[in-house]
Amino acid sequence: MSKTTWSLLTAQAQGAIAIIQLQGDVTSVLESLTGRTTWHDNRLQLETLEGIDEAICVRVNDTLAQIMPHGSMHVIRLLEERFHELGLEYAECVSFPESSSDIESKMLLALSKAASPLAVDLLLKQPELHETGKAPNQDRDHALNYLIYPPTVIMLGASNTGKSTLMNALTSEDTSIVHDMPGVTRDAVGARVNCHGLVIDLYDLPGIRASDDEIEQEAIALSMRLIEQANLVIQVRDAENAWINCQSERVLKVGTKSDVAEVPDAELQVSAHEHKNIQELASRIRALLVPENFLTDMSPWNFEV
Structure with a gap:
């Protein structure tokens, strides 16, 4: 054998x-x-x-x-x-006896691996689109590959700014520890979230602050590594805390607890308790990672499998 x-x-x-x-x-x-x-x-x-x-x-x-x-x-x-x-x-190499071409076999394999519902229709069109001879767009290819392999999105903010409650609202599950004591989310908590057809790996990072606690310091070190690898950073703060700076290329600033007080320099105001703008946040996450024009463009997609 x-x-x-x-x-x-x-x-x-x-x-x-x-x-x-x-x-x-x-x-x-x-x-x-x-x-x-x-x-x-x-x-x-x-x-x-x-x-x-x-x-x-x-x-x-x-x-x-x-x-x-x-x-x-x-x-x-x-x-x-x-x-x-x-x-x-x-073996990574698989066989699709029902396929009539290499691109159709590759498409079937991509369909089997794709995590996002938005990938299905686009992938089914690829055998025909690859026959047109149009040149693919590398930036579009890179973004659309997030439909197959979920991008990493992290929520970055000080302790007690509502990150965990916001993540629970996005996932509709209690995936994070919600508590009023700073630093209670000591480890990165992750969940797969469907943002209007784009599935992402969303991480609620522990609050980054000065700490003498060895375990918390390890969690903060993990947070910094995740920030470096993230495809999108959601900076989170409420009216009582400041933004935590990061050098990521793609950032979305979200003000939490808008039912208590708004954050004037936030790009989006949300209230997890009132479920205000939670769906809008999901829409913006998708748009930042996979712009709408990339989804409607009928050029060939050089997808990865």
Whole structure:
């Protein structure tokens, strides 16, 4: 089985169903995973993967098969361990026998990995658009690739300025620790957020301030590394605190707690408690990372997979 490979065709994130492709001596692998010895091409089988999960399995031909278990990261990790035991290697190269061209195969792979709903229609149009001979726009390509791989967005502000409450409003979940004691969010808290079709990785950073606490100093060091890697920094302050400076190229200044007092030099005033301008904030995040004209431009997109 040393020449047999496996590939994950779905995004590397929690989902309802995962799709795993096998290439090589797939019949032997399917037998080892399920105990079934008879396989017919293109016939779906609901099988038990011992100690792992139930999965829909299909052998497409002698060298190609797919396994579709539940899409939890735990199940995928268990399968990865089992593949390793069987001598399978992970491969980035996948096969789409239904595709009629290289660009169509690449498009199908990108569809399987894309995290953002906005990517779907654009990717489906790419085989036709690549035949037009128009030159792609590199800046547009870079921005649209955020639709496949979520960009990193961080919220930067002093302690007790409402960052955690704002993040909870954006995610509609209690993903951050909300408390009135400065420094209570000691570690970066992250969540995937859908900003009007663009999925982002949003991080609520611990409040950056002078501290003798060793653990808090480590959290602040992590914050500084995330700031350097961020695709967008949302600077946050309320009327009682100042902005925390950063050197990022792309910054959005947001004034919080506008139900109490507005921040005059903010680009956007929000109130998480009254849910004021939360959707507008999501819209601005999307527009800063993926401008609307990039979405409507019908030039070819040299997407990354």
